[in-house]
Amino acid sequence: MDYSKLRVNTKVKNESLELDEPVSPTTGYLLSEVVTLYILGFMELEIPVDFLTIFAFTKDVYANAHPRFSSIVIKDQKGKKMWKKVEVNAEDHIKVAKFPEDLSAESYKDHYDDYISSITTSQLPQHKPLWVIHIINNPKHINAKGILVFKVHHAIGDGTSMMGVFLSCVKRVDDPTLPCTFPSKSTSSTIQRKMSNTKQIVMNMFNIVPRFIAPIIYSLYDFGQSVGSIFIEDDQTPIRSGNIDTSLPGSTRVCSMTFSLDDVKRIKTLLGVTVNDIVVGIIFFGTQLYIREKDPGQLKEKQSTATIFVNVRSMKGNFSAEEMRKGKLFGNRITNIEVPFPHLEDDDLFKPLQFIKKAHNVIKRKRNGALGLHLMVSLLEVIRTIGGLKAAARTLERRWKNCSFAITNMIGPTDQVSFANHPLNGFYFVPTGINMSLIVSVLTYMDNIRLGFVVENGLIDPQKFMPCVEKAFQLISKAATAT
Secondary structure: OOHHHOOOOOEEOOOOOOOEEEOOHHHHHHOOOOOOOEEEEEEEEOOOOOHHHHHHHHHHOHHHOOHHHHEEEEEOOOOOEEEEEOOEEHHHHEEEOOOOOOOOHHHHHHHHHHHHHHHHHOOOOOOOOOEEEEEEEOOOOOOOOEEEEEEEEOOOOOHHHHHHHHHHHEEEOOOOOOOOOOOOOOOOHHHHHHHHHHHHHHHHHOOOOOOOOHHHHHHHHHHHHHHHHHHOOOOOEOOEOOOOOOOOOOOEEEEEEEEEHHHHHHHHHHHOOOHHHHHHHHHHHHHHHHHHHHOOOOHHHOOOEEEEEEEOOOOOOOOOHHHHHHOOOOOOOEEEEEEEOOOOOHHHHOOHHHHHHHHHHHHHHHHOOHHHHHHHHHHHHHHHHHHOHHHHHHHHHHHHHOOOEEEEEEEOOOOOEEEOOEEEEEEEEEEEOOOOOEEEEEEEEOOEEEEEEEEEOOOOOHHHHHHHHHHHHHHHHHHHHHO
């Protein structure tokens, strides 16, 4: 089929092309020559792609989900970067993948992996709005009839903002008139009792140090660790080469795996922690099982740190792109915390729930150090004022690349949704462009948790790494069941 004949009127009409908006400091870092980050979203469809429907929906809905999807970045007369609205030809932003015919499933997967790898390393032209959609019809390597791959420049917004755009573009399959629902964050009475006991223990500890002093001390300590990560690199390990350049073709591979959300919730209820704690603990555990398998006996001798991206918006929850725009919540409102790997003891292989608790305690204390997060933001502003935008962007990038790997997570709807009347069987995302050997994303959708991985090609073997993560999950689930 000649897809070039699918030409439709794809120019998006903007009523107010004169609307300009200054870019935020974080967006300015992401638009510099030093840091170029993208978000890749993968929609796995239940039905084959209807090309004309996707083209029309992109023009009428997706490109208008937020003004930044119909804007480019320009410099004003004073040299400051601004968002400038333009007319969008949606056809320029839709690409159709073409693979050789009559491929076996294995050969098809190789072509698919190469195609996705090329997407992750390619750059979007900045004279057009910073997004593109790739259409892959009738894939042979997964249980889906079609795949839509969305590539969006991180300058437009972070994962929370992109989830808002997603919610603005999808409808529930069971009843399109109803809003999407999300996993409950309420705690069970068992968890509340555990939290009460923990609170009492903490209060007893703070009999020595006044309660209002401890968070400040911890925050200053965490801020010192964050500053240290700018200058001190983690050691080289089987998950960190220290010299990856993600702009080079073929430098990375993207893969994913799925867990049952109900199983994770069962473990959560038992331990009195959050779903995120469980998932991060599984990732930590699986990653260290992989390191132990590749480099046995040396893990404790090496410094390994994970950087976890966190949302710093004052309002939490899930909002549409329009709600975020009105509430001035859209954009990049994220920072990151550095979390040292909990040491994997031999006993953890037989009592893996203890490993989850160790990870939970470290992450909880780090998350409570809000002052440290704000101090780091202020430090970047000082560096930008003194040394310029590139100096601040280099500082930001060093914080990431000096760590061993990154984790980012999002909460998706529990309902099955459709995009342009195409029901989604699966949905996940990954950030790309960070010069790290391993990046992990977490997204809940329907009754599953999907982990997405961006791995350094030639260093990390996905066929060995993902089984280690699966083994970690099985060990933890088995221990929870026995308990």
